[in-house]
Amino acid sequence: MKASTALDDMICFQLYAASRGMTALYRPLLDPHHLTYPQYLVLRVLWHDGPTTVRDLGRALALDSGTLSPLLKRLETQGFVHRLRDPGDERVVVVHPTAEGTALREQLDDLTQRLICATGLTLDELSTLHHLLHKARNPRKDLP
Amino acid sequence: MKASTALDDMICFQLYAASRGMTALYRPLLDPHHLTYPQYLVLRVLWHDGPTTVRDLGRALALDSGTLSPLLKRLETQGFVHRLRDPGDERVVVVHPTAEGTALREQLDDLTQRLICATGLTLDELSTLHHLLHKARNPRKDLP
DNA sequence: CACGATTCAGTTGTGCACAACTGGATTGCT
DNA sequence: AGCAATCCAGTTGTGCACAACTGAATCGTG
Numbered sequence: 261m262k263a264s265t266a267l268d269d270m271i272c273f274q275l276y277a278a279s280r281g282m283t284a285l286y287r288p289l290l291d292p293h294h295l296t297y298p299q300y301l302v303l304r305v306l307w308h309d310g311p312t313t314v315r316d317l318g319r320a321l322a323l324d325s326g327t328l329s330p331l332l333k334r335l336e337t338q339g340f341v342h343r344l345r346d347p348g349d350e351r352v353v354v355v356h357p358t359a360e361g362t363a364l365r366e367q368l369d370d371l372t373q374r375l376i377c378a379t380g381l382t383l384d385e386l387s388t389l390h391h392l393l394h395k396a397r398n399p400r401k402d403l404p
Numbered sequence: 405m406k407a408s409t410a411l412d413d414m415i416c417f418q419l420y421a422a423s424r425g426m427t428a429l430y431r432p433l434l435d436p437h438h439l440t441y442p443q444y445l446v447l448r449v450l451w452h453d454g455p456t457t458v459r460d461l462g463r464a465l466a467l468d469s470g471t472l473s474p475l476l477k478r479l480e481t482q483g484f485v486h487r488l489r490d491p492g493d494e495r496v497v498v499v500h501p502t503a504e505g506t507a508l509r510e511q512l513d514d515l516t517q518r519l520i521c522a523t524g525l526t527l528d529e530l531s532t533l534h535h536l537l538h539k540a541r542n543p544r545k546d547l548p
Numbered sequence: 549c550a551c552g553a554t555t556c557a558g559t560t561g562t563g564c565a566c567a568a569c570t571g572g573a574t575t576g577c578t
Numbered sequence: 579a580g581c582a583a584t585c586c587a588g589t590t591g592t593g594c595a596c597a598a599c600t601g602a603a604t605c606g607t608g
Contacts, residue, residue, distance in 0.1 A: 272426050272516060273445060274537040277466050279423035280565075282416050287566090298594065301417060314557060322421050327595050329558050334593080351556040351603050372416060385536055392533040393418040395525055424595075431596090442564065458587060471565050473588050478563080495573050495586040 285375050293364060298323070299335055300368070306341065306357040307365045313346070314353045340364065429519050437508060442467070443479055444512070450485065450501040451509045457490070458497045484508070 283297040290300055298321075305312055305320050312320075314328055321328075332355060335341045340361035346352040381389065427441040434444055442465075449456055449464050456464075458472055465472075476499060479485045484505035490496035525533065 271534055271537075272430070272519065273465075274534060275419070275423045275426050276441070276445075278537045279419045280466065282419055284566090286416070296593065297420070301420075315555085321417075322424065323594090324596065325557050326559080326597080331594075333558095345557095349556085349604070353557060375416065381536065381539055385539070388532060389536045390415055390418060392525065392529055392536070393415075393422045395529070428596090440563065459585090467564090468566065469587050470567080470589080475564075477588095493574070493586085497587060 282375070286371075289371055289374070290368075293367070294338060295364075298327075298331060299340075302328075302331065302335065302355075303340065303357065303361060303364060303368075306355065306361065311354050311356045314355060317355060335361075426519070430515075433515055433518070434512075437511070438482060439484075439508075442471075442475060443484075446472075446475065446479065446499075447484065447501065447505060447508060447512075450499065450505065455498050455500045458499060461499060479505075 286297045286300070290297065295303070301321055302317060305317055309316075309320075314325060314332065317332075318324055318328055332341065332343060336343055339358055342356045342358060343353050344356065346354055430441045430444065434441060439447070445465055446461060449461055453460075453464075458469060458476065461476075462468055462472055476485065476487060480487055483502055486500045486502060487497050488500065490498055
């Protein structure tokens, strides 16, 4: 299957550049709250699911402990989360949002709305994009 | 315009996760050549355009000198590029691919092909994805 | 019960990404 | 010619991202 043009040469780069561009859009909106985009993602999981283990945060965001451990330490230092060992299994650490962390939800609730709006993408386009990204994100494991 | 669902909550994360997933696919293919994905992107620009200034590399890849300077230093240490000051303008550094850097092109030529194939996306889907990513990558500057 | 395998969070080391800044080179304007 | 504004690559500092590893806790199987 030898078919394509410069298109497939571009697509991975487009993904890479679009991702960085999107977090660049988030930055000025998150900066006032002293949050980075990955920290915001962690808080969103906590807002949605309540107290969550480090392991489940890793599954939800596709990040490993090497990324999450220092990130959570910074979130704790800033007072947005607490970390508690599960008494039933001392290996497990459960991350709890603090009152301050929960309060942020209301200030940041319409944030994604505003960004999506900024891209000028329609709902149909969003839906298509979501579908394609999902496919691209779950590729076959067996490379030729 | 208050319309959407969890969809637009997801889309930025999908972008972020898909981008990381794609570079994770590249990694095992680039590792044998001791290249990272951003380094590979720099080489692709050099293969396509020949000797290029740091400034133009930055424009092409949307990266600043803070990222490129150390990256190029590593590429130079590995023998893939040379860096020469432009005699006509001593501010400018021109990045040249070495013979070794140019030789890599043939070994990595079908690499993107194989990855795209791995995603299972059709040409039509690729084209749509490309179009949407381009829109997402050039958003309006005036946030509401 | 014992003990090797597995699970979990954390640490270490390398490399990107980006803001803020530095210092030298060049340009533009008078 | 003079000199402020700009341009350019590089450095510094912070925070992700991830491979490889550590050590403690738990599980599974004999």
